Amino acid sequence: xxxxxxxxxxxxxxxxxxxxxxxxxxxxxxxxxxxxxxxxxxxxxxxxxxxxxxxxxxxxxxxxxxxxxxxxxxxxxxxxxxxxxxxxxxxxxxxxxxxxxxxxxxxxxxxxxxxxxxxxxxxxxxxxxxxxxxxxxxxxxxxxxxxxxxxxxxxxxxxxxxxxxxxxxxxxxxxxxxxxxxxxxxxxxxxxxxxxxxxxxxxxxxxxxxxxxxxxxxxxxxxxxxxxxxxxxxxxxxxxxxxxxxxxxxxxx
Amino acid sequence: xxxxxxxxxxxxxxxxxxxxxxxxxxxxxxxxxxxxxxxxxxxxxxxxxxxxxxxxxxxxxxxxxxxxxxxxxxxxxxxxxxxxxxxxxxxxxxxxxxxxxxxxxxxxxxxxxxxxxxxxxxxxxxxxxxxxxxxxxxxxxxxxxxxxxxxxxxxxxxxxxxxxxxxxxxxxxxxxxxxxxxxxxxxxxxxxxxxxxxxxxxxxxxxxxxxxxxxxxxxxxxxxxxxxxxxxxxxxxxxxxxxxxxxxxxxxxxxxxxxxxxxxxxxxxxx
Amino acid sequence: xxxxxxxxxxxxxxxxxxxxxxxxxxxxxxxxxxxxxxxxxxxxxxxxxxxxxxxxxxxxxxxxxxxxxxxxxxxxxxxxxxxxxxxxxxxxxxxxxxxxxxxxxxxxxxxxxxxxxxxxxxxxxxxxxxxxxxxxxxxxxxxxxxxxxxxxxxxxxxxxxxxxxxxxxxxxxxxxxxxxxxxxxxxxxxxxxxxxxxxxxxxxxxxxxxxxxxxxxxxxxxxxxxxxxxxxxxxxxxxxxxxxxxxxxxxxxxxxxxxxxxxxxxxxxxxxxxxxxxxxxxxxxxxxxxxxxxxxxxxxxxxxxxxxxxxxxxxxxxxxx
Numbered sequence: 001x002x003x004x005x006x007x008x009x010x011x012x013x014x015x016x017x018x019x020x021x022x023x024x025x026x027x028x029x030x031x032x033x034x035x036x037x038x039x040x041x042x043x044x045x046x047x048x049x050x051x052x053x054x055x056x057x058x059x060x061x062x063x064x065x066x067x068x069x070x071x072x073x074x075x076x077x078x079x080x081x082x083x084x085x086x087x088x089x090x091x092x093x094x095x096x097x098x099x100x101x102x103x104x105x106x107x108x109x110x111x112x113x114x115x116x117x118x119x120x121x122x123x124x125x126x127x128x129x130x131x132x133x134x135x136x137x138x139x140x141x142x143x144x145x146x147x148x149x150x151x152x153x154x155x156x157x158x159x160x161x162x163x164x165x166x167x168x169x170x171x172x173x174x175x176x177x178x179x180x181x182x183x184x185x186x187x188x189x190x191x192x193x194x195x196x197x198x199x200x201x202x203x204x205x206x207x208x209x210x211x212x213x214x215x216x217x218x219x220x221x222x223x224x225x226x227x228x229x230x231x232x233x234x235x236x237x238x239x240x241x242x243x244x245x246x247x248x249x250x251x252x253x
Numbered sequence: 254x255x256x257x258x259x260x261x262x263x264x265x266x267x268x269x270x271x272x273x274x275x276x277x278x279x280x281x282x283x284x285x286x287x288x289x290x291x292x293x294x295x296x297x298x299x300x301x302x303x304x305x306x307x308x309x310x311x312x313x314x315x316x317x318x319x320x321x322x323x324x325x326x327x328x329x330x331x332x333x334x335x336x337x338x339x340x341x342x343x344x345x346x347x348x349x350x351x352x353x354x355x356x357x358x359x360x361x362x363x364x365x366x367x368x369x370x371x372x373x374x375x376x377x378x379x380x381x382x383x384x385x386x387x388x389x390x391x392x393x394x395x396x397x398x399x400x401x402x403x404x405x406x407x408x409x410x411x412x413x414x415x416x417x418x419x420x421x422x423x424x425x426x427x428x429x430x431x432x433x434x435x436x437x438x439x440x441x442x443x444x445x446x447x448x449x450x451x452x453x454x455x456x457x458x459x460x461x462x463x464x465x466x467x468x469x470x471x472x473x474x475x476x477x478x479x480x481x482x483x484x485x486x487x488x489x490x491x492x493x494x495x496x497x498x499x500x501x502x503x504x505x506x507x508x509x510x511x512x513x514x515x516x517x518x519x520x521x522x523x524x
Numbered sequence: 525x526x527x528x529x530x531x532x533x534x535x536x537x538x539x540x541x542x543x544x545x546x547x548x549x550x551x552x553x554x555x556x557x558x559x560x561x562x563x564x565x566x567x568x569x570x571x572x573x574x575x576x577x578x579x580x581x582x583x584x585x586x587x588x589x590x591x592x593x594x595x596x597x598x599x600x601x602x603x604x605x606x607x608x609x610x611x612x613x614x615x616x617x618x619x620x621x622x623x624x625x626x627x628x629x630x631x632x633x634x635x636x637x638x639x640x641x642x643x644x645x646x647x648x649x650x651x652x653x654x655x656x657x658x659x660x661x662x663x664x665x666x667x668x669x670x671x672x673x674x675x676x677x678x679x680x681x682x683x684x685x686x687x688x689x690x691x692x693x694x695x696x697x698x699x700x701x702x703x704x705x706x707x708x709x710x711x712x713x714x715x716x717x718x719x720x721x722x723x724x725x726x727x728x729x730x731x732x733x734x735x736x737x738x739x740x741x742x743x744x745x746x747x748x749x750x751x752x753x754x755x756x757x758x759x760x761x762x763x764x765x766x767x768x769x770x771x772x773x774x775x776x777x778x779x780x781x782x783x784x785x786x787x788x789x790x791x792x793x794x795x796x797x798x799x800x801x802x803x804x805x806x807x808x809x810x811x812x813x814x815x816x817x818x819x820x821x822x823x824x825x826x827x828x829x830x831x832x833x834x835x836x837x838x839x840x841x842x843x844x845x
Contacts, residue, residue: 040707055421082423094414099436108432109422149796150563157418164422179562180734180778184792191789206707209780213790236782250708251782 002200003029003085003168005052008061010044010224021047023224024061029168034194034201036215036232038208038247044224045204049172052202053085083113086161090173092153096145102156103141106130109164129159133189151182158189162197170202175210187214208251212236220244261512267505274498275325278318286311286319286472295488307477307491308484316472317494323384323467324474324502328453331388335395336446342396343403347411348426358404361397369394369452370459377465387466391453402445403438410434444514451506458499474499526593528553528696528728534573534587542802543569543582544752551745553695556722556729558739558760560775561749564797567732568617570749571698574730575614576604592695609636613689615682617701617732623673623681630669633688640692649691656687659724660717679710683717690721696728703735711735718742736779740764745832748772751801751808758833768835771809807837815839 010022022044029035039045050056052063054070063070065081073081089095096105106126110117117125127137133155145153154174161169171190175183191214194201205211211218212232219229220243228241239245283303290310298305304313346357364372373390380386407430410416419433454474460466461475469476474495481492529551536544544566551557559567572578574589576596588595591611596604616622624632633656634649641649650669657665660683673681682702689697702718703711715738722729722742733739739746739760746763748756748771756769767773774793784790795812804810806821813820819838827841828834 040709053421055417079423082421087418087421089414089418091414095418097415097433097436108419108424112423112425112428151796160418160422180775180780181562181793182796183780184778184790185794188789188792207780209782209784212782213780213784213786246709248782250712 001028002031002066003052004064005048006062006064008048008051008058008063010047010051010056011059021224022051022058025221025224025226026061027219027226027229029200029202031167032194032198032200033217034203034215036211036218037202037204037221038206038211038218039221040206042223043221045221046172048221049087049170049202049204053087053168053170054081055087079113083164084167086164086166086169088154088157088161088169088171088174091177092150092157093145095157096153098145101142101144102148105145106141106156106160106163109160113164125163126159129163130156132162132193133159134185135159149182150178151185154178154182154186155189158186158193162193162199165197166199168200168202170204172204173206174203176205176207183210190214208236208247220247258512258516260508261516264505264508264510264512267501268509271321271325271498271502271505274318274321278322282315282318284312284315286316287470288312295484295491298490304494305490307480308488313477313491313494316477317474317498319472320474320477320495321498321502323472324454324457324499327384327388327391327457327466328450331391331457332395332446332449332453334388335392336399336442336449338392339396339399339401340403340442343400343405344407344430346400347404347407348430358400361400361404364394364397365401367394370456373456373460374463374465377460382465382468384467387457387460390460391456394456395449395453398449399445402441406438406441407434410437413437440513440517444510444517447506447510447513451503451510454499454502454506526553527551527590528555528592529574529730530590531570531574532588532590534570534589535585536569536573536578536582537585538582542752544573547587547752547754549745549747549754549757551696551728551730553728554722554726555744556731556742557745557747558731558733558743559747559749560734560736560739562734562775562797564751565749566752567749568700569752571700571730571732575612575698576608606640609640610692611695613692613694613697615685615689615697615699615702617704622685625673628670628672629676629684633669633684633691636688637691652691653687656690657684660687660690660721661713662687678706679713682706682710682714686717686721690725695726696730698730700732701734702731703733703738711738715741736764736776748775751797753808753836755807755809755837756833756835758830758835762830762833768829768833768840769809769837770813770815770839 006026007024008022008026009020009024012019012021025048027035037045037048047056051058057071068077070081103126107122110122110125126141130137130140135152135155140156148156175186178186187210193199203211203214215232217230218232218235220227220235220241222243228235228239228244235244236248239248288311290306293306293310294308296302296306302312302314304317307313307316342357342361346354349357372394376390376393377386380389416429416433419429424433457466458473458475458478461473462479464479467473467476477495478492481495485492527550531547531549534544534547535542547566547570549557559570561567569578569582573584578584584597589597594607596607599607623629630650630653633653634646637649637652638646653669654665657668662668662680662683668676668680668684676684703714706714719742721727731739731743743760746758746760747754748763748769750771756763756767756772763772764776767776774791777791778793793812801808801811805823807813807816807824810816810820817838824836824838825841826834826836829840
């Protein structure tokens with residue numbers, strides 16, 4: 001077990017009213033496992049992803065990385081955790097600074113996390129990583145994000161996430177903003193990279209057919225609750241909860 | 254599209270007039286500003302006195318040149334000081350916990366509630382008359398403007414996807430602001446700086462007009478206007494020239510700011 | 525059957541790029557045509573060209589748009605507005621942005637009607653709006669009319685948009701990705717709503733969607749867009765069951781489904797739509813196509829496989845199939 005979340009609760013204040021986005025959500029992620037989180041908009045799945053990845057703090061409950069509570073980490077442990085859990089977000093265009101070149105965008109995580117690296121070392125590792133995600137470094141590095149299409153940018157975003165050699169990759173709707181032809185490319189890329197480097201993944205999506213394809217286990221969420229969690233084939237073939245049933249049915253149609 | 258460009262170019266044209274006057278004042282000053290000539294009062298424009306002379310027989314052209322110089326010096330330096338202080342204050346507020354944030358921003362709101370010229374007058378009255386104090390006063394009333402700007406820009410930028418991404422790979426708060434947010438903020442900052450210089454020139458003139466800025470017999474646009482106010486009907490050109498330069502300067506900087514703004518943010522997009 | 529909409533070789537450019545190239549299609553009364561294709565393929569721009577709503581910097585360089593036999597680009601601004609306003613209803617993609625957040629739904633729904641029929645028609649307009657809301661499946665139309673958009677859910681707003689588009693009794697409805705931003709369950713409701721609307725009313729529909737299931741259920745004709753061109757067009761069954769253009773084939777094979785085999789990599793179209801493809805003389809799909817040959821670099825003629833089924837591909841025109 002590499003990551004464990006216990007009874008995560010998150011409240012937001014909207015117009016003075018308390019709104020519970022997540023209600024006592026617990027799950028565990030094993031080494032080299034892909035956990036799919038599926039749910040409709042407003043189910044709290046993205047918030048959960050950000051809490052587990054340490055980008056937001058839960059109102060109550062804890063997240064354990066390698067058995068250590070991430071809210072108590074400090075110094076080197078904290079840096080190590082930050083580096084080991086990486087994100088690929090929904091809209092790649094928004095996650096890249098439009099004023100920077102791809103070179104700057106990719107070098108930045110390395111510069112922050114490995115201060116001793118020389119310029120040539122950085123250049124070499126970002127070029128290698130770009131080749132791995134199927135981009136040509138020569139025609140990529142000096143351009144700004146606006147030069148590329150969504151699918152190419154998502155590849156670059158995946159390269160950026162993998163540069164830090166993470167143990168967990170959190171993909172938050174990472175194929176939803178892409179066209180179908182690119183969606184297939186990105187899914188294939190993620191699957192092959194997973195085999196190659198053995199990274200664990202949390203794959204968040206509203207599309208149950210995509211989640212089914214990539215995940216070992218699936219967690220179904222609704223209104224901040226976990227509705228059902230289990231082996232992906234089991235969830236699809238014999239859903240126990242009525243909500244999961246409707247989700248599966250609308251996907252088959 | 255064309256309208257934006259017109260504003261920009263016209264602003265640049267006006268500012269270059271001011272800059273030319275500014276540089277001439279260092280190279281060629283026909284007469285010392287304070288040299289009086291009782292016999293040569295209210296002279297019409299001539300080869301000796303390009304714009305004529307005023308009620309003390311001083312050369313108006315020379316006085317306009319020196320006034321332009323001091324107007325630019327005071328406004329640029331005060332805007333510089335005011336903006337640096339303001340930006341830092343706003344950034345601290347945006348990045349602090351809620352309690353400190355609200356204290357700082359309410360303080361800024363309170364500063365903003367005073368009309369700029371009023372707070373500048375109050376400060377000049379407390380600190381005493383003179384150029385330096387006038388500059389400090391103007392800088393002081395620039396602080397809330399820039400504090401609000403950096404505060405709102407950081408809050409807005411914090412929601413951007415690329416900032417979230419940078420946090421996810423471990424960028425520190427300072428690095429977020431200085432490296433990741435700055436490029437987005439710089440354009441608006443330039444716009445605000447340019448407009449503020451225009452306002453500062455106007456404020457400096459107002460203070461001098463009211464006798465709180467540059468003291469006679471020195472030369473300042475406001476002071477010249479103030480001195481000319483007794484002769485507006487009988488000898489209007491003593492008021493017209495400094496008034497014209499003042500109008501050009503203020504208009505020029507405001508139009509430049511406006512032009513840059515619409516050039517960078519007014520681009521339309523489709524699809 | 526007379527054509528209600530006819531596009532005749534429309535091409536559109538902006539300052540730098542060709543956005544549409546020779547788009548031709550026609551739509552009869554009570555027919556539904558669906559535009560499918562990926563983002564940037566020109567579906568939405570075609571829709572906007574029909575509506576006369578292109579941004580200022582996009583110019584139509586040649587071709588004509590005829591609605592009910594009238595070339596709309598020959599009308600002046602005022603005539604065009606009046607003509608389009610009474611003949612076309614438009615349902616935008618983003619239901620959140622297309623309703624004004626500070627005006628009550630009732631005001632927005634009735635605005636167009638009152639503009640056309642004068643101030644006196646106000647009560648009539650409200651009555652009509654309430655009736656339409658009921659017909660799009662809203663139980664309490666009066667409450668909806670007096671609420672603000674933010675008080676309604678996404679599905680409700682989509683219904684309001686559809687009802688608003690029907691206010692002027694248009695003969696044609698244009699709908700841009702009506703299901704995209706919605707959850708699966710709501711999507712199903714919206715699809716059912718469109719189906720029942722088409723059954724009840726005499727209405728032609730132009731639908732932009734990448735939801736092939738929806739298209740399959742509702743459309744009579746399908747036009748496949750790629751990089752600003754219609755690469756294949758025909759009756760639904762012709763295009764969806766017997767796709768001839770390699771791009772259409774790939775697109776149909778790609779859409780995610782529950783049948784995807786976990787052990788195998790997914791089918792994919794290699795590469796990306798590049799800017800050079802847009803300005804290419806020949807086939808825009810050339811650089812990504814598995815069957816491309818030398819002849820694809822020349823201008824590709826349209827070839828009619830059946831009177832209704834038209835494909836732009838050298839494999840067809842060259843007689844290899």
